[in-house]
Amino acid sequence: MEVKARAPGKIILAGEHAVVHGSTAVAAAIDLYTYVTLRLLPLQSGENDDKLTLQLKDMALEFSWSMARLKELMNYTNIPCPSTPSSCSSQSLKSIAVLVEEQNIPEAKIWLSSGISTFLWLYAHIIGFKPATVVVTSELPYGSGLGSSAALSVALSAVLLAASNAVSLDETRDGWSVPDKTSFDLLNRWAFEGEKIIHGKPSGIDNTVSTYGNMIKFRSGELTRLQSNIPLRMLITNTRVGRNTKALVAGVSERALRHPEAMASVFNAVDSISKELAAIIQSDEKGESSSIAEKEEKIEELIEMNQGLLQSMGVSHASIETVLRTTLKYKLASKLTGAGGGGCVLTLLPTHVSGKMVDKVVEELESNGLQCFTASIGGSGVQICAREPN
Structure with a gap:
């Protein structure tokens, strides 16, 4: 099975910095996307042959983990529960850090570590330990304030939840389907957990705009979706x-x-x-x-x-x-x-x-x-x- 998702970046139209001091901010989705493709693979003869591979196409980078190694470090007794988003514990984060360090990421790209950690945690907790190849491409420049990390968290959550049959889709246009309201909400909660791994204490603005699209108004922790x-x-x-x-x-x-x-x-x-x-x-x-x-x-x-x-x-x-x-x-x-x-x-x-x-x-x-x-x-x-x- 192959599942593909795309999630948009965002801009702050007004209110940055002042929002920290109680002012209103307005954010909006833009039609520049991060794309994530998931291909679930058949089981091989043994766990060491079964791998989870992450390809970052824009950077010509590929990372791979054996199922045996993932199970060893990521508490295999946990059963995936895609319908119930949960936070990544400090202990889980330490285990994931070991898995990321083993990949020997180039020094110039070490900032990718938090995004790769988010990928591993979302994958294990939504899909479990099934071999797969995940491909990421993006039209968004990284680290420039256009919400690239949130778009990654949202698109990842979308493909994983879709592959787990945890989302329902509404209308389809040009081959792309829109989740129903309940699925949107579930997706957004998972993406927020992914953003917490990357940013520590995110506001929730970026993942909300990337999930629902259009625009939002934000003040003192309260998000209002705008049309x-x-x-x-x-x-x-x-x-x-x-x-x-x-x-x-x-x-x-x-x-x-x-x-x-x-x-x-x-x-x-x-x-x-x-x-x-x-x-x-x-x-x-x-x-x-x-x-x-x-x-x-x-x-x-x-x-x-x-x-x-x-x-x-x-x-x-x-x-x-x-x-x-x-x-x-x-x-x-x-x-x-x-x-x-x-x-x-x-x-x-x-x-x-x-x-x-x-x-x-x-x-x-x-x-x-x-x-x-x-x-x-x-x-x-x-x-x-x-x-x-x-």
Whole structure:
């Protein structure tokens, strides 16, 4: 049996950093995906012949474990229970760390360890100890703030649950099926457990957006799913500059301690921007193109204001400023997305902007060594394609 799933990345449209201080944030799915394919294999003559193989196609890396070794270290007495998500204990994490270390991951790719740990834990607890090959490919740049780890956790959970017959599928379009509501919820809970292995204490924003798609509003731990009624297209520019999210968050908190009143005003302003943006996106007027243009103009202004407030928090970067200056020449509004200090920058592409102009902007940005994508905002969440062998 072969099962394939895809899960989208995400962007923060408004509210990053301020959300840590009680403000509202808005996040959305983008139509750039991580794909995971699972091929369950027939049992061989003995456990040492039966293997679990993980192929990371984009990096030309392959990892393999014998069933005997997995059973030895991962407590074979546990029976898989796909319908009941559970957390990875510290003891299990230590055992998995040994399995990962044995793979001799190249030093330059050692950051993959947490994702591989998530894979092993989800596999053992949803599928059990069955030989298989799992192939991962992604359209998302890693570690750039576009939710690549959550997309991996969601897509992995989807293929494993589908192979365990633990999900029910609704409509099918272009070969991809959408899980029903109960299955969505189960998938999201498993993906959140996977995210905990990677990030320790994730907010749940990334996996929720990747699972359900569209958009969410988030404040003080409460997630509200939004329905977008306006098509939005973004240019996403990857500065290729790595950043330390924890240090950037700490820096904003320290600035808030030094300037409590001023920073409280900044956070309140961001809260207002996020709420207004959510209201515009959800408004369901069946307008003419003029009303869409008016909404886009308002969104552009909100993007510019949000970026100015992020700069006042101290989380911009020279690479981000390069993108801002370049897009401003073409009268396009941009803001950083995620932690800042590098990472990715969003640029709204209003409906009146021609493809020729977008090509010019991309050419100029890429001449500075930056990486560009165009993406539609607020699209589908996780989807599954299952087929029997020929």
